[in-house]
Amino acid sequence: MITVVLVDDHRLVRAGLRGIIDASGDLTVVGEASDGAEAVGVVRDTAPDVVLMDLSMPGVDGIEGTARLREAGHTGPVVVLTSFVEHERVSAALAAGAVGYLLKDSDPRDVLEAIRAAAAGHAPLDPRVAKALL
Secondary structure (H helix, E strand, C coil): CEEEEEECCCHHHHHHHHHHHHCCCCEEEEEEECCHHHHHHHHHHHCCCEEEECCCCCCCCHHHHHHHHHHCCCCCCEEEEECCCCHHHHHHHHHHCCCEEEECCCCHHHHHHHHHHHHCCCCCECHHHHHHHC
């Protein structure tokens, strides 16, 4: 079973993602956080296989939250799930330690596959994100 922590400031988004992830059969949500600061404690307490991180959150955003996870010693994959595809944000997230970058309008099956890929050591990137980087 691949364990996941969800980090997003919208409860409805977290609830939807939890439903999709928990229904998959091989993935389960073990914790949730509403910003990057809270994520550090949740990740420390749950030691998930994958962190799914929003970028735009009040308080500590996803870029800073990812950096803080790395500083706290979390070595597991962080996959960004956001609506922003600008080159600067993608680059900043990857520089902070994210290994993948997905967009919130992705098909739910693609999100599940990206979580599995990240847990297996791969770097899942939405094709639109790869285009923005290039």
